[in-house]
Amino acid sequence: MKRIxxxxxxxxxxxxxxxxxxxxxxxxxLYSLGHKKNFxxxxxxxxxxxxxxxxxxxxxxxxxVIVLDGDGSxxxxxxxxxxxxxxxxxNLTHIIFDNESLxxxxxxxxATSTGTNLKNIALSSGIKFAxxxxxxxxxESLFKKNINIDNASVIVSKVEAKGPEKFTMDLGLIxxxxxxxxxxxxxxxx
Amino acid sequence: xxxSVKNSELIYKSLKKCGVKIVSALPETxxxxxxxxxxxxxxxxxxRLAKEEEGVGISAGAHFAGLKSAMLMQNHGFLASVNxxxxxxxxxxxxxxxxxxxxxxMGETDPWQTEGGLRTESxxxxxxxxxxxxxxxxxxxxKINKAAVLSESSERPVALLITRDLMVE
Numbered sequence: 332m333k334r335i336x337x338x339x340x341x342x343x344x345x346x347x348x349x350x351x352x353x354x355x356x357x358x359x360x361l362y363s364l365g366h367k368k369n370f371x372x373x374x375x376x377x378x379x380x381x382x383x384x385x386x387x388x389x390x391x392x393x394x395x396v397i398v399l400d401g402d403g404s405x406x407x408x409x410x411x412x413x414x415x416x417x418x419x420x421x422n423l424t425h426i427i428f429d430n431e432s433l434x435x436x437x438x439x440x441x442a443t444s445t446g447t448n449l450k451n452i453a454l455s456s457g458i459k460f461a462x463x464x465x466x467x468x469x470x471e472s473l474f475k476k477n478i479n480i481d482n483a484s485v486i487v488s489k490v491e492a493k494g495p496e497k498f499t500m501d502l503g504l505i506x507x508x509x510x511x512x513x514x515x516x517x518x519x520x521x
Numbered sequence: 522x523x524x525s526v527k528n529s530e531l532i533y534k535s536l537k538k539c540g541v542k543i544v545s546a547l548p549e550t551x552x553x554x555x556x557x558x559x560x561x562x563x564x565x566x567x568x569r570l571a572k573e574e575e576g577v578g579i580s581a582g583a584h585f586a587g588l589k590s591a592m593l594m595q596n597h598g599f600l601a602s603v604n605x606x607x608x609x610x611x612x613x614x615x616x617x618x619x620x621x622x623x624x625x626x627m628g629e630t631d632p633w634q635t636e637g638g639l640r641t642e643s644x645x646x647x648x649x650x651x652x653x654x655x656x657x658x659x660x661x662x663x664k665i666n667k668a669a670v671l672s673e674s675s676e677r678p679v680a681l682l683i684t685r686d687l688m689v690e
Contacts, residue, residue: 371585375608379578383609386582386590389566390543410571417569508613512585 332467334428334490335360338399340471345369348395348478349387349515353380353404355435356494357428361399363495366502371511374504378408381415381425387515388420388483394518395422395478402429402443409452412485416457421481425453426474429463432492453485460484523690528658529554532620532683535665536591541618542566543583545576546593551622551688555593573598577605581615589669591618596625596641597634599680606648610678617678618669623654628685645680652680656687 334356342364350370352358358372373380384398405411405427415423431444443449453461459482464470470488477484533555536544544559545568546552559567568579576592583590594602599621610617624631625638645652651671655664664681672679 373609375612376577376605379574379581379605379609382575382578383582383585384578385568385575386543386579387586388582389568389579390583390586390588408572408575411575413571414568414575504613508585512587515585516587 332465332470332488332490333493334430334488335363335495337428337467337470337488337490338364340467341474344475344478345397348397349391350397350399351380351384351387352399353377353401355401355498357399357401359495359498359500362500362502366500368510368514372500372502372507377404378411380404381411382408384423384425385411385415385418385420388423389418391515391518392420392422395424396420397478398423398425400425400427402427402431402441402449403433405449406442406447409456412453412456412458415483416459419459419483421483423483424474424478425483425485427485427487428490429487430490430492434492434494435498438492450485450487453487458483458485461487463487463489465489524551524553525688525690526554528661528687529558531658531661532665533558535662536620537565538662539618539666539669540589541591541669542588543568543579543590544593545570545579545590547573547595547598549593549595549598549622551624551683552593552595555620559593572601574602574605577602577609577615577617580617581609581613584615589618589673591620593620595622596682597637599641600637600644603644603648606650606678611648614676615678616672616676618672619678619680621680621682622688623682623684626684641682650678650680652682654682654684656684658687661687
């Protein structure tokens, strides 16, 4: 499965949700499908995309929050699973595109290439619903199912270590933040 | 040694007056009452962390969602959060109200706190983080209010170091 193809499968389902990505290939590929004001690309602070997602999910419990993350980032902040599990916000879905590689900096293998299993870590951290898939149809169905369950969930999507042709995005960091924040503030509470 | 309930209450009430709705925390001896007040308050969301740097993400999320937050941590937790502070809060202009217990300063009895104490203010200065020291109950409300106001208006991290004289009876 290629990450870009997996993103294409879920792209149209993201409109009513708040999307936080980590930096690098995930951000660039989501952006390449068409930027929307409900997308926030965390272009640094690796590992914290899920913490930002948790902060939003706890602040806006009626809005679905989707974190699109990578194995390299998650490995830098494994404690995030424990914190998410403790509060178990039903509106948070943490998707990890696991290419077993730090692709953006030259493809160095991460620990998921040598036996670390992020789905198992998530489950052992107390996340009740965690899955791993290599199949794009299964990924799509897991996504559709888990965004509507009454628990936080983790979906590890095993993808090829292939990235976008370019990582540049015509969007300033602060511009992205202001637009995203303004979008959230415009949403009506249920 | 007992941690001052009265001064912890004063700090907590001051945070509430500033409109803080989310508090992230990692337990530390001097912070126990503050964490307990946060947990017992139905109008406060306490987020217990595995590592303090996560709190930068929590505060960023709260800021995006329009809520005011505060971080409760020890100075070693601040030192452990530096990358998140720089490459999230400062890079993206996120207000952080950091309440930091100032271990390792004058009067410290624990040897393991002393190196962190020595480097706390110099690290805050190196990171261009405005900070103030609260060492008496009289200035708690005013200093917390002023720090909260500056962090919101500047959209940057601001730190308050709470000292032994304030926290320990």
